[in-house]
Amino acid sequence: MRVLPLCLLALSLTGCSLLQKPYQPITPIEKPAQTEPARAKPTAHPTPVKLYTDAAELVSKPFRDLGEVYGDDCQSSTQDSPPNIATARKRMQVRASGMKANAVLLHKCEIVSSAQGCYRQAICQGSALKVSN
Template identity: 75%
Template sequence: MRALPLCLLALSLTGCSLLHKPYKPITAPEARPTTTETPARPVARPAPVKLYTDTTELLSNPFRDLGEVSGEDCQTNRQDSPPNINTARKRMQIRASYLKANAVLLHKCEIVNESKGCYRQAICQGTALKVSGK
């Protein structure tokens, strides 16, 4: 009766050793010659988006409305850094640049307490515009 547990133990140990793969050392990548390397392309950055806070600034320039845009900065819990309105405003401008806008008319920026998923949240809302130059 004592032989059965010993046989099962020996069988289980040998079964696990059959699954083990041999160790292969990691080799360093081949050194490439520097003369044949092509330079890396710069990452495309969104075009700068001007921020308008007053509608009277737009009166002299023709523009096209491209839609509403918003930006957020979230503080997930009390220990995180507080939400920043400047970060929310910048994210709004970046979203406007994805719409091919070159300006944003800012409607409002505010800090909201206890929003969904955030302890506190900075939110900026505006309208993306394509302003024609003079």
């Protein structure tokens, strides 16, 4: 009776060893040879947007109003750097550039402390303009 469990154990171990596959190392995928050097795609830089702070500067120039734009800079917590009006103004100009504007008439810039998600926030608002020369 003791021989039967030992024989079954020996058979099961032998049977499991027959199911194993030989070890085959994984070969890395070969990259195709490049015939010419890869060219970097040119990055699209926003067109320069002139900032007007006084509407009187636009009196003699024909222009078209493209809509309102804004820029902001958020101070998330008291440990972060304070919000910067210059950064908010620059972001406003970048948004105006995205609207194909070449100028912005600045309405106001201010720092507010009641902004959602920010400890303090610098906000600039203006109008995106297409000024003809």
